[in-house]
Every structure is written in C-alpha cells, then in structure tokens.
Amino acid sequence: MESLNQSAYRARQLCEALYVQRVPSLDQITTLPAALREELKAAGHTVGLPELLQTAHSIDGTERYLVRMADxxxxxxxxxxxxxxxxxxxxxxxxxEEEHPSHDDDDYKRATICISSQVGCAVNCQFCLTAKLGIRRNLTPGEIAGQVAAVLNRHNVExxxxxxxxxxMGMGEPFLNYMSFMDAVRLLTGPMRIPESRMTVSTSGILPGIEQFAQETVRPKLAVSLNASxxxxxxxxxxxxxxxxxxALLEAISTVPLxxxxxxxxxxxxxxxxNDQREHADELIALLKNLRAKINLIVWNSGPGMPFHEPTPQDVGIFQKRLRDGGIPAFIRKPRGRDIYAACGQLKRTLESPPPTPLIEIATL
Ligand code: SF4
Structure with missing residues (x-):
C-alpha cells in the first residue's frame, strides 16, 4: 500500500480481508475501491488461499488435506x-477443556489443526514417513498461516x-524454517486472533532454534520430540x-521461560x-526430573515399508504407569486418522498433485 501511495488505513483493510474475512481473491475485497484493486492487479499483486486439492476422510472425523501452493x-x-x-x-x-469438557461441547466447536512448515523434511527421523520425501523447500509465512485460513473456511469456523x-507438527521441522514459522505465528496471533496459548510447536531438537525461541515474547507452547531415553x-x-x-538438548530447553x-x-x-521397556522409563524419569515437563506417549503408527513394530498394549500401560509413579505426568495421545495415514509420523504426500495449472489467483496470502 505504501508503494502505491496509499494510507495505512488501506493496509489495515487489506489485512482484515486476508486474515479475518479470509477472502479467496482480490476481487472480493470490497472494502477496497475497485480502482485500487485494479491498480494492485496491474502492479502484479494477487491474493488467495492455498488450495485444498484432495481430502481423505477418516472414520473418526479427521480430515487430511493435500494442500497446493502457488508454485x-x-x-x-x-x-x-x-x-x-x-x-x-x-x-x-x-x-x-480437554480434561473437563463442558456439556455444550461438540466436535465442531473444538478442533485442532496440524500444519506443515516445510515441503518435506531434512531431519530424517527413521520412524517418520515424511522423512522419506527429503526436503524440497521452506514454506513462507503466508503459506503456513494460509493452511489455517483455508481449513477454517472449509469448516466455517469463527x-x-x-x-x-x-x-x-505436520510436515517439516519448524525450527529449520524459523523466521517464517515465527512470522506465521505473528499473523495467526495478530490479525487471525488465535491465542498463542492454543498453539504448540514441536521440534526434533534444533538447538539454535530453541535458543532463539527462548527469547520470544509471543510464542506457542514448546513440544520436543524426544523419543528415546x-x-x-x-x-x-x-x-x-x-x-x-x-x-545439550535438555540444557537448551531449560532456558525457555515457562x-x-x-x-x-x-x-x-x-x-x-x-524404546518401550521399563529401563527406558526409568532413564526418562532421571532425565526429566528437574524440568517442568510432561510426556505425551504416542503409540507408533505403522507405515508401509517401515522397519518397526507397534508396542504391545501391556508394554504401553506399564511404561505410562512407571513414568507416573516416578513423578512425570504421562499421557497417551489419542491416535487420530490412522486409517488415512493422518496420524503422527505418517504425513507424506501419498497423493501426487497434478501439474500446476496457470493460476488465476496466486494461492498464497
Ligand atoms: S518426525 Fe518431524 S522432524 Fe522428524 S523427519 Fe518427520 S517431519 Fe521431520
């Protein structure tokens, strides 16, 4: 707007249209005069949302989207x-809310969206299907926040x-795309008005990222993918x-102010x-006893061609009890969307997108 000699007020209107009304095209930003919209187009600006290209539905209500960006x-x-x-x-x-759901709760009013921060991932965790893709590129802040806008629109969320x-916790390591991830957080907490206390970022343990994160004043909650004792x-x-x-990882984590x-x-x-035996639980207790920590246990979700097997229900129960007896709050994460490969560690582009068509609207915010 500044480059077009427009006032800050116009920039605020644009921001409101993009992130609050979540409009899918420039033509629908009716708060801007038509002449200005034409001027924006002439200057090469387009707006829009990432496209939910395909949807897989789970019997538990989970939906997994293949989301296409502008390129x-x-x-x-x-x-x-x-x-x-x-x-x-x-x-x-x-x-x-999770522990004490109120009577007027229904699934529609309370939902979690799992978003990606990179196309693929470079970290190469051996139990993760996404790792098989390698890394293709980082997502921009608009592409990260845009996934949320597109999904909120689909479900008419207010x-x-x-x-x-x-x-x-989707595809990618957010702390290897740190600046874009934090800019996306600022879009989501600012104009999109989603409180930071409702956001969690998971890292595999990228120390420089954790150190930077410890300095942020507005930040999501931190989750660390530990997976071993x-x-x-x-x-x-x-x-x-x-x-x-x-x-070194625990040392860096201890600097994050809670x-x-x-x-x-x-x-x-x-x-x-x-990693599911009693001795591992005991090692974990010793590792985490001086941190204000909780553990989410995730029963491994099998995937094609992966050299692991699921733990037995008995071992899971014993592991959780041992942690709790040792003073560490431990919870078993509900597996969601296992039948559609939407669960943790299972995100992989199993559906290939068709070649990009010339886009009328650029699919990034
Ligand atoms: S678990 Fe996360 S960090 Fe590890 S390879 Fe998969 S997407 Fe990357």
Whole structure:
C-alpha cells in the first residue's frame, strides 16, 4: 500500500480481508475501491488461499488435506475435530477443556489443526514417513498461516466463538524454517486472533532454534520430540542426535521461560522393543526430573515399508504407569486418522498433485 501511495488505513483493510474475512481473491475485497484493486492487479499483486486439492476422510472425523501452493508444491494439513488430547497436562486453557469438557461441547466447536512448515523434511527421523520425501523447500509465512485460513473456511469456523488449537507438527521441522514459522505465528496471533496459548510447536531438537525461541515474547507452547531415553537409542532413530545430544538438548530447553503452570511437552513415540521397556522409563524419569515437563506417549503408527513394530498394549500401560509413579505426568495421545495415514509420523504426500495449472489467483496470502 505504501508503494502505491496509499494510507495505512488501506493496509489495515487489506489485512482484515486476508486474515479475518479470509477472502479467496482480490476481487472480493470490497472494502477496497475497485480502482485500487485494479491498480494492485496491474502492479502484479494477487491474493488467495492455498488450495485444498484432495481430502481423505477418516472414520473418526479427521480430515487430511493435500494442500497446493502457488508454485504447485504440496504439503499436508490435518483437521482433527475434538482435538487429539495432546494438550492434556500442559497447564493451559486448551488442556483444561480437554480434561473437563463442558456439556455444550461438540466436535465442531473444538478442533485442532496440524500444519506443515516445510515441503518435506531434512531431519530424517527413521520412524517418520515424511522423512522419506527429503526436503524440497521452506514454506513462507503466508503459506503456513494460509493452511489455517483455508481449513477454517472449509469448516466455517469463527475464531473466538469456536475453539481452535494449532499444532506445528505436520510436515517439516519448524525450527529449520524459523523466521517464517515465527512470522506465521505473528499473523495467526495478530490479525487471525488465535491465542498463542492454543498453539504448540514441536521440534526434533534444533538447538539454535530453541535458543532463539527462548527469547520470544509471543510464542506457542514448546513440544520436543524426544523419543528415546539415551543417546544410543536416540541416535539410531533420530540421526540429528549426532549433532546435538540429549544433554545439550535438555540444557537448551531449560532456558525457555515457562508461563505459570506451563509444562514443556516431550513427545515420545513408542517403538516396540526399541524404546518401550521399563529401563527406558526409568532413564526418562532421571532425565526429566528437574524440568517442568510432561510426556505425551504416542503409540507408533505403522507405515508401509517401515522397519518397526507397534508396542504391545501391556508394554504401553506399564511404561505410562512407571513414568507416573516416578513423578512425570504421562499421557497417551489419542491416535487420530490412522486409517488415512493422518496420524503422527505418517504425513507424506501419498497423493501426487497434478501439474500446476496457470493460476488465476496466486494461492498464497
Ligand atoms: S518426525 Fe518431524 S522432524 Fe522428524 S523427519 Fe518427520 S517431519 Fe521431520
């Protein structure tokens, strides 16, 4: 707007149209004069939303979208009505709602959206299908926030009335695309009005990212994908451990200032026979005893061609009890959308998008 000699007021109108009304095209921004819209077009500006190209429906209500960006690259985004219980015990409002749902709750009013931060991922966790893609590119802040806008539109969500939680746990490592991720957070908490306390970012343990994150004043809750109780096991399933070991990771995490009652979430994917035994639980208790932490246990979701097997229900129960007896709050995350490969570690572009067609509207905000 400034480059077109327009006032800040026009910029605010544009921002409102993009992020509050979530309009899919420039022509629909009727708060801007038609002449200005034409001027914007003539200057090469277009607006729009990422396209929900294909949808897979789970019997549990979860929807997984193949989302196409302006250049034809695709990522996956997941809508989970009722959430997945990941917030339990983290000391926030979202956790309270999960633990004590009110009578007027229905799945429509409370949902969690899992969003991607990169096309593919470079981290190469051995249990994750997304890792098989490698990394293609980072998403822009508009593409990250745009996934949320597109999904909110699909479900006619009114932010404020409906309770939406966001998890940055889709494709990609948000802390390897740090600036865009944080700019997206500012779009989501600012004009899109989703409270930061309803957002959780998960990292595989990128230390420079954690150190930067510790300095942020507005930030989502932090979840760390730990998945092992010692460096040997972790290195075998998460090669990133070679660069930053568990001790260095925990040291960096301890510098993140927590809000009152907030706990850091440690995600722990239970892999049968690898990290799910009593001795692993005991090691975990020793590791985390001095942190304000909680653990989300995720029963591994099998995927084609993956060299792991699911833990037995008995082992899962024993593991959780041992952690709790050792003073660590431990919760088992509800698996969502397993039948459509939408669950944790399963996001992969299983549906290839058709070649990009010339777009009338650029599909980024
Ligand atoms: S688990 Fe997350 S960080 Fe690891 S490869 Fe998969 S998407 Fe990347």
């Amino acid at each position: 034809g690259e695709t990522v996956e985004t997941v809508w989970m009505p009722g959430g997945d219980g990941g917030e339990r015990g983290d000391g926030t409002k979202a956790a309270e 932010v404020g009335r409906d309770r939406i939680n966001l998890v940055f 010692n460096d040997i096991v972790r290195e075998s399933i998460m090669p990133i451990t070679r660069k930053w070991n568990i001790a 809000r009152p009652r907030e706990r850091i979430t440690f995600e722990y994917v239970l892999l049968g026979g690898i």
